[in-house]
Amino acid sequence: MNVIEAHDVSFTYPGANGTALRNLDLIVKAGELLAVIGQNGSGKSTLVQLLSGLQLPSTGLINIGNTEVNDRNLASIHQQVGIVFQNPGSQFVGSTVAEDVAFGLENRQVPSDEMPAIIKRCLQVVDMWEYRHTSPATLSGGQQQRVAIASVLALQPKILILDEATSMLDPLARQQIMNLLVNLRQQGLTIIMVTHHLSEAEQADRALALNNGEVLAEGPVHAVLSQQKLVQQLELHLAPGEHLLNQLQQLGISTPDRYLTTEEAVQWLKQRLNLTQ
């Protein structure tokens, strides 16, 4: 089932000289984890804004489920699409973690006797239930981002979009968020993740590469990431394994011509070094 269908979508910011996004076609299937990659200014954030109804296409058509993204359907779009941004601090409103999750539910007029169960379930999913009475301001960045995800999940979106949601987190917190996303995907949630990091993109099912407002490549993640020139052009932060293999290649060692995740790269190198039994 397609949860997102975009046909020939273009977008120009009011008063801007150039188009931010041109002739985009995109289909996202239910339960997919899609990585959106590209340089700063390539149109990634514009795409996020269009898919979530924060901006409307200048031309072209976007459907979320059976709902067309237009100014009459915004309430329905906001209900179906949840977003987590780069800076978690800017999204907090409650004085405790639990209140923060409750805020969105109150806005949706969820009956108050149903709220405690929803709050508990969502905070447990992100492993933050024990912090329910804590002020969000005193949490670490990774914990804040997990609460932000819980607040969005509480509203039961069909699609979760993360716009560089890990970019200000330390590597450990980054890994925890990625593990959480992989779990949520396994439970059937559709996830779109904007990232500059190959170590995150490589865990997706599919990748959409944007360049200068246009689609440069789209497909299964390993097929997209195996195009070395493309990866270079996008100026992604290489995953450590890929970085190491690139360096080895430059030093005259022949390496596999398809993309290897860091784990696969270590296994491949172990074999070459005769470190495996």
Add this chain to the structure above:
Amino acid sequence: MAQTAIEFNSVGYTYHSGTSLASSGIRDVTFTIPSGSFTAIIGQTGSGKSTLVNLIAGLSKPTTGEVTVLGQSLTKQSNKAQQAGIQQSVGYVFQFPEHQLFANTVWDDVAFGPRNLGWSTAKINQQVQTALEQVNFPTNRYQQSPLELSGGQQRLAAIAGVLVMQPQILILDEPTAGLDSGASQRLLLLLNQLHQAGVTIIMITHHLEYVAEHADRVMLMGDGQLQFAGHPQELFRNAELMKHNHVLPPAAVQLGQQLLPPGTNLPLSLNELAKKLATQLKAGEQDE
């Protein structure tokens, strides 16, 4: 001997001091930072890194102890004028500084600080030009609205707005967050150039690869206290201390542990690791 740019003497800072909400930001922190050094500050979120640099920048006064920045001292008793003195000699690039761009054009945004200081128009124009050139900002976009720029360009414009004041000390809080790899490398190159020119650089970062490659000193904060101050190599080889403070070693160290024989001196950068592995792989080929 290098002059001291910054000195902390048993410095503590408590948020909401004297109220029931009082919570400790940092405790009993003592260190010096030599003039012209490139210091990285690392540690988990909430470990006290931002509290520390707010004190260096004169944005807050210590609750206990004494902070000295470029010879100007700051204690609990100091007045606003003393705080302002420090603020003027320290440039501070906040997290996501582009959120603070507000003028109609890039040029006006960078010129805002100098105009407030009442410099002559000629001097302002010259300094703004220099600052934008320093960050390699595309000349054809000086008159564009900051809102029309890409995230990377906005970041550069915001940094130019700090550099235009010609600070002797430059603090940057996660300056590469959200930038693609190319923009990150260009920004680090700029910091290296400023470092070469004698500016004291203090950078909060989670990227230990950057620390290994660029910083000559590193300070590790944990639980509001200074856990380590010294050379990056020394810290990265202290796995126990890193683990205790929830900091992952650089990727090269993690991979090196899996790929190099036990007891090998682990390289800190992936490029060095690749060289070691290439030598081994080539030796292996000759044996066969």
